[in-house]
Amino acid sequence: MSRYKHREKRAMRTLRKTIVRLLLLVIAAAVMAGCVLIGRGYQMYQAALTQQSLESKVEEIQSDPGYTELSGLPEMYLNAVVAVEDHRFEQHFGIDLIAIGRAAWNNLTTWSLREGGSTITQQLAKNMYFTQEKSFIRKVAEMFMAFRLERAYTKEEILELYVNSIYFGDGYYGIGDACEGYLSESPIEMTDYECTLMAGIPNAPSVYSLTENPALAEQRQKYVVKQMVKYDYITEDQAKTITK
Template sequence: MMRGKIKRALAGLFVLLLALCLSAGLYVGLKGYGMYREALEQKPLAEMAEQVRAQPDFTPLDELPRLYRDAVVAVEDHRFYSHGGVDFIALCRALWNDVCAGAFVEGGSTITQQLAKNLYFTQEKVLTRKAAEAFMAWAIEKQYTKDEILELYVNSIYFGSGYYNVRQASEGYFGKAPAQMTPYECTLLAGVPNAPSAYDPAQNPGLARQRQKKVVEQMVERGCLSAAQAREALTPG
């Protein structure tokens, strides 16, 4: 009899926890959707894209080295060309790591979500903002192609040292236009936006090169570089 009571108590506790989780998820989703709608009303997607493209130092995607584009996708969002704006595999992995750590240690954001965050929301790590970011990412994916999204992304992210797009960063760090970047410079620059203060090549060259090695490793793992090409990408000059 005692065993039966314990089982019923555990079952009741499970149902209660499940109900609480569902309620919390619904609340976060509704609040996030409200934030998304409000942001979109203040700045429609077309206006957002035009604002980025109107920058005097905007760089079209076809003026960026293929190696740089591959490096960005490999290290930031390797399923970029196959997901619909939110990578649920990466999201679940990040959620598990966050739960294990008891803090926000991994984001799981896609390139599209990062674009949404940079142009519409704050950097604050709260669940309602993450939900709003996901809704905005889905909207962006419906309106723009993957190449257009990548183009907007590299023209609106922070690279450290006061550089807010790929041209500013390339000219500031290397003294050249993005199209002229070497494989070494492409892989070095691709690693910076993950943590601009830490990986700023001018301020923390050692950390920047450590991050660059991670970028190159990811490119080799994804089949973007051969071993010989990887060695070239890690060689200055």
């Protein structure tokens, strides 16, 4: 072997070792950052429970005059909410790993925090205890709270609390108040069209407000219907009768 080839081979070995070391350093840094993030998120979660217990917070929501039990809500509305917000709601344990992975990839490729991959349980946790500010620490705290909710309450109870705590715009919190304010009727009186319309508003209340942007709200309603077809809650023929 020539002296030149020997030097080239040795340089390649050195390069490979350097790359491996750099990768190990990056992995170690990522693990350390993850541990810090999880620790701070857990502290935020614990601090929230210290200020007000979960049981007390639930009782506060349930004591609202507009609180509506699941028995007072049309099945079409409940199915619409699950289809558009969290179609794996019945299968996950508080967080949806598939949705989180998809959101993480999209956020990394766009260098943003636009997509959260939050489940209904996570959204309930956020509405109950945390601000709408987008941060990784709050996201971790929200996950811990979601786990706590899933341990303490059934899926039916979580869904009921969720639809009674979400914001619909124009100062309306919960489906009872929103139906009274927007539709001048009780939730159980909603038509299939109204069910799918109301299910779409909480995604962006200021955008889909029925008083400010009825046209956008109707576009969102059509999306809700498509999601219901996609996840087999309704048929294509049923969808045609629901969409205006």
